Amino acid sequence: MGQALKKEGVHEIVSVADLNLWYGSHQALRSISLSAMTGEVLALIGPSGCGKSSFLRTLNRMNDLIPIVRVEGRVIVMGQDIYHDGVELAELRRRVGLVFQRSNPFPKSIYDNIAYGPRIHGERRRSELDGIVEQSLRRADLWEEVKDRLSASALGLSGGQQQRLCIARALAVRPTILLMDEPASALDPRSTAKIEELIGMLRGEYTIVIVTHNMQQAARVSDRTAFFCDGSLIETGVTSELFTNPRNAQTQDYITGRFG
Amino acid sequence: MRSTINIAKAMVGPVERDTPPRKMSRRSVGEIIFFVAATVSFLLCMGTLVVMVVDLVQTSAGRLTWQFLSGVSSRLADRAGVLPAIAGTVWVTSIAMVISLPIGIGAAVYLEEFCRRSALSRVLEIAIANLAGVPAIIFGMVGLHLFVRWCGFGRSVLSGGLTMALVVLPLIILVSREAIRSVPRDVREGSLALGASTMQTVWHQVLPAALPGLLTGAILGVCRIIGEAAPLLALGAVTYLTKTPSGLDSPFTTLPIQVFNWISRPQVAFHHNAAGAIVVLLMVLFVLNGAAIVIRARGQRRG
Ligand SMILES: Nc1ncnc2c1ncn2[C@@H]1O[C@H](COP(=O)(O)OP(=O)(O)OP(=O)(O)O)[C@@H](O)[C@H]1O
Ligand SMILES: [Mg+2]
Numbered sequence A: 001m002g003q004a005l006k007k008e009g010v011h012e013i014v015s016v017a018d019l020n021l022w023y024g025s026h027q028a029l030r031s032i033s034l035s036a037m038t039g040e041v042l043a044l045i046g047p048s049g050c051g052k053s054s055f056l057r058t059l060n061r062m063n064d065l066i067p068i069v070r071v072e073g074r075v076i077v078m079g080q081d082i083y084h085d086g087v088e089l090a091e092l093r094r095r096v097g098l099v100f101q102r103s104n105p106f107p108k109s110i111y112d113n114i115a116y117g118p119r120i121h122g123e124r125r126r127s128e129l130d131g132i133v134e135q136s137l138r139r140a141d142l143w144e145e146v147k148d149r150l151s152a153s154a155l156g157l158s159g160g161q162q163q164r165l166c167i168a169r170a171l172a173v174r175p176t177i178l179l180m181d182e183p184a185s186a187l188d189p190r191s192t193a194k195i196e197e198l199i200g201m202l203r204g205e206y207t208i209v210i211v212t213h214n215m216q217q218a219a220r221v222s223d224r225t226a227f228f229c230d231g232s233l234i235e236t237g238v239t240s241e242l243f244t245n246p247r248n249a250q251t252q253d254y255i256t257g258r259f260g
Numbered sequence B: 001m002r003s004t005i006n007i008a009k010a011m012v013g014p015v016e017r018d019t020p021p022r023k024m025s026r027r028s029v030g031e032i033i034f035f036v037a038a039t040v041s042f043l044l045c046m047g048t049l050v051v052m053v054v055d056l057v058q059t060s061a062g063r064l065t066w067q068f069l070s071g072v073s074s075r076l077a078d079r080a081g082v083l084p085a086i087a088g089t090v091w092v093t094s095i096a097m098v099i100s101l102p103i104g105i106g107a108a109v110y111l112e113e114f115c116r117r118s119a120l121s122r123v124l125e126i127a128i129a130n131l132a133g134v135p136a137i138i139f140g141m142v143g144l145h146l147f148v149r150w151c152g153f154g155r156s157v158l159s160g161g162l163t164m165a166l167v168v169l170p171l172i173i174l175v176s177r178e179a180i181r182s183v184p185r186d187v188r189e190g191s192l193a194l195g196a197s198t199m200q201t202v203w204h205q206v207l208p209a210a211l212p213g214l215l216t217g218a219i220l221g222v223c224r225i226i227g228e229a230a231p232l233l234a235l236g237a238v239t240y241l242t243k244t245p246s247g248l249d250s251p252f253t254t255l256p257i258q259v260f261n262w263i264s265r266p267q268v269a270f271h272h273n274a275a276g277a278i279v280v281l282l283m284v285l286f287v288l289n290g291a292a293i294v295i296r297a298r299g300q301r302r303g
Helices: A002-008 A052-058 A089-095 A110-120 A126-139 A159-171 A189-202 A215-221 A239-244 A249-255 B002-015 B021-059 B066-070 B083-114 B119-132 B136-150 B157-181 B185-193 B198-227 B230-235 B255-263 B268-302
Strands: A012-023 A026-037 A041-045 A069-077 A096-099 A177-181 A207-211 A224-229 A232-238
Touching: A012 A052, A012 A207, A026 A052, A026 A207, A026 A232, A041 A052, A041 A215, A052 A177, A052 A207, A089 A096, A096 A159, A110 A126, A110 A159, A110 B198, A126 A159, A159 A177, A159 A189, A159 B185, A189 A207, A189 A215, A215 A239, A224 A239, A224 A249, A232 A239, A232 A249, A239 A249, B021 B268, B066 B083, B066 B268, B083 B119, B083 B157, B083 B198, B083 B255, B083 B268, B119 B157, B136 B157, B136 B230, B157 B198, B157 B230, B185 B198, B198 B255, B198 B268, B230 B255, B255 B268
Parallel strands: A041 A207, A041 A224, A096 A177, A177 A207
Antiparallel strands: A012 A026, A012 A069, A224 A232
8 A cells, every 4th residue: 555655646546436225226426526635534414414524434344234235436545446346444533533523532541442453463572552542532632631641541531531532542553645524523622622632733644534514624724625415416515615715506505504 | 101190290290280180099009009019019929029039047947057068969858958059050051152152142142133124124123032031841852852862862961951042042142232322322333434344333332332232131041041940951950960060961950950850759768858959049049130230230330
């Protein structure tokens, strides 16, 4: 994968062409073509049920877990067609991390939550794990709050802390791409601000694709924005342009709050 | 279900303006009848239990001595003890659990994590539920043919343990499946999203999170084994033993079988012994069930 990345150049780290996705007979994504550039923050917006999560979950093949899903089209991630037969799912998901809408820490200690990923990928050395845990928690801006209680249960953290723990957990396996599905939708304004700040800090180092319902949030954190509606991609553009000067009437209606 | 809904309706009743008053009062009469019936049922259950325990304790009053607990079988009632039966119970239970726990939990993992929603899983689910309802004596017959005769293990503690493993296997599978199913999907997805395989996810996340439920299942299984006499009688367990089992091929007896034997003797003194053995059995079950409750409560507080 790393080889291919260099060959393809650093521009399109994710490139989706003509993607269709069905849940049984219900088509949730219609002929989507969309790319993400290396190091950018790409925001996905659109009304509820338009297929944002479905799109996000095709990028690390989490849709495979739903037996009725059928996917057609080409999804190239870091130079590799990930719906090709020979793809190693474990390696794909290590490099394409996912942060869920509802924070889902494991019912284990804070330390074990972070160390779990590196451990299943073969890291056994305690000193190495200690380093990864500290570094990941620092990146997620959680270290100062939890450094004295690493062995306490992660379920004892607040909602915002739990979500940052999940981000730290995703960072601990050193991904290249970070997918975030409405990471702040269940959080209060302060925790939301914290998460946004965090995305700002991670920008450039990781390629981030983030789903959000919050238009201001998309405007604040993203470089480019894609607007989905009813399973179709309506418009993509540089965030500042899309929000000030949308080309499509539907986009205009949505961002000015006339529907959705 | 219906009555729960009615109670819920009765509770919001006064706010509903359009409900005619007559219907309201009839509803509350039904509610009173239901409440009285439920209370009477409860008191009947508890009453029976209390009467039984009091009677047992009185009957066995003189017998619960150290000598009774540490003594072996004897033709004289006041010399006979329950040590071989206690030891046999421990042997049979241990063998049965060592065999049925890994197999039962393994089967539950397979059904829940690897072939969920398939036709096979549904057929197996029905089969297992039916097996759980099969009278234990049938398993005894199976054990007699399969282990005692066909495998040639004889009427040994090994045959007893294997037969009991068959008896509790359906129960363990059912309870373990329930425990595994109660682990939130979020946990599984979180693990898979980090690149873990299904096997790693089951081993490192699902099973630890399901542990309280699995332990509860194990303890329920132990209780079932300890109280069960029929399959071992069908197997032909010995009832007069002057030694505790010394190996897998030793003859054995267990507490319920000892009770059964003593009760069927004409001398009243042996009946008192039986009562004593029952009290010992009840104490063991009480402690185990208590442990199950504590473990479950801990699991809930953590999860
Ligand atoms: N597991 C599933 N089984 C069947 N249909 C599904 C499933 N998940 C999603 N869908 C359908 O696919 C469509 C797109 O869903 P998706 O979750 O991708 O939307 P979304 O844009 O993320 O919505 P929201 O903003 O509410 O999260 C919806 O019509 C939904 O009903
Ligand atoms: Mg969604």
